[in-house]
Amino acid sequence: MPLEKPYASIPGTVIFDADQARVGYHLNQFCMSLMKADNRARFKADNRAYLDEWAMSEEQKQAVIARDYNRLLALGGNVYFLAKIFSSDGLSFQFAAATMTGMSQEEYAAMMLNGGRSPKNDHLLETKPHG
Structure with missing residues (x-):
């Protein structure tokens, strides 16, 4: 079980x-x-x-x-x-994490510096291919 x-x-x-x-x-x-x-x-x-x-x-x-x-x-x-x-x-962890959230590196860094992802933005982690 x-x-x-x-x-x-x-x-x-x-x-x-x-x-x-x-x-x-x-x-x-x-x-x-x-x-x-x-x-x-x-x-x-x-x-x-x-x-x-x-x-x-x-x-x-x-x-x-x-x-x-x-x-x-x-x-x-x-x-x-x-x-x-x-x-x-040749990609940084920050780049990959930003890609996974659909954000630019700058947007991702700002979000993290401001306390992280809001639960209201859960749509950001939908499957998105790198590219």
Whole structure:
């Protein structure tokens, strides 16, 4: 019997719990592989070929290729592991977080300096591909 998750309905939020960790295990292991320069080079040379070496779902692979970070979170990705993807692309954590909220880096920084995202803006975390 699964445990009740009172946090499951927080708008715009994916909680990385044990279930998410199980779903995203191979995705997160792939992300960690990008810590090695030779793996980053192989990934950058041919995303698909490198992803096909991992036992990830097709949906996870497509989300990586699209750099759809919000979708990757929903598919079991942990943001600290996903950081390896955007770092491999030469992007900052702030840039990726801004992209995930649909804001510019400046808007995102100002929001965070002013106390963070308002619950009234939960629509900001809808799945939006990087691009």
